[in-house]
Amino acid sequence: MIYRLFYSSVGEVQAHDTALLKHLAKKFNLTYSAFGTQVSEEGVPASGTLTLSAAFQAGLEPAPITPTGTDAAPYQLLSGTIKATYNAHRSIKDTDSIIVAPSIMSGNTDTRFYWKLSPHIFRYNHHNAPGKNPLSGVHTVNECTLMFLC
Numbered sequence: 001m002i003y004r005l006f007y008s009s010v011g012e013v014q015a016h017d018t019a020l021l022k023h024l025a026k027k028f029n030l031t032y033s034a035f036g037t038q039v040s041e042e043g044v045p046a047s048g049t050l051t052l053s054a055a056f057q058a059g060l061e062p063a064p065i066t067p068t069g070t071d072a073a074p075y076q077l078l079s080g081t082i083k084a085t086y087n088a089h090r091s092i093k094d095t096d097s098i099i100v101a102p103s104i105m106s107g108n109t110d111t112r113f114y115w116k117l118s119p120h121i122f123r124y125n126h127h128n129a130p131g132k133n134p135l136s137g138v139h140t141v142n143e144c145t146l147m148f149l150c
Contacts, residue, residue: 018037074122078100083098
């Protein structure tokens with residue numbers, strides 16, 4: 001199983017975390033249960049207990065992927081509008097002077113209320129080009145530059 005930070009299902013994350021701690025439970029002779037399931041052998045004397053559970057809620061599945069291909073009219077409209085606005089403001093004639101690219105938001109807290117309404121949910125996040133102003137990022141640190149270094 002490949003663990004994918006932002007788009008793994010709740011089940012995939014739980015399976016990954018369960019497997020990650022299994023060897024520690026065995027090494028330290030702990031009775032181990034994860035997300036309501038007994039992982040270690042029942043009835044065997046143990047030195048302690050390890051319980052893995054959700055801290056607050058059952059978990060939130062990843063947001064559906066918004067269509068962005070050439071046949072996805074809403075995305076093409078948004079992308080074209082961003083390009084046209086950017087170019088008009090700077091008197092640029094080149095239609096490909098900027099690139100509008102889909103991305104992922106890790107928070108995913110508000111969009112869950114709109115998933116059933118439309119597959120076309122856009123999360124806009126604008127970044128200035130790296131290197132223009134090192135203090136122009138979201139939290140006064142140019143996080144866009146840091147993102148490209150990863």
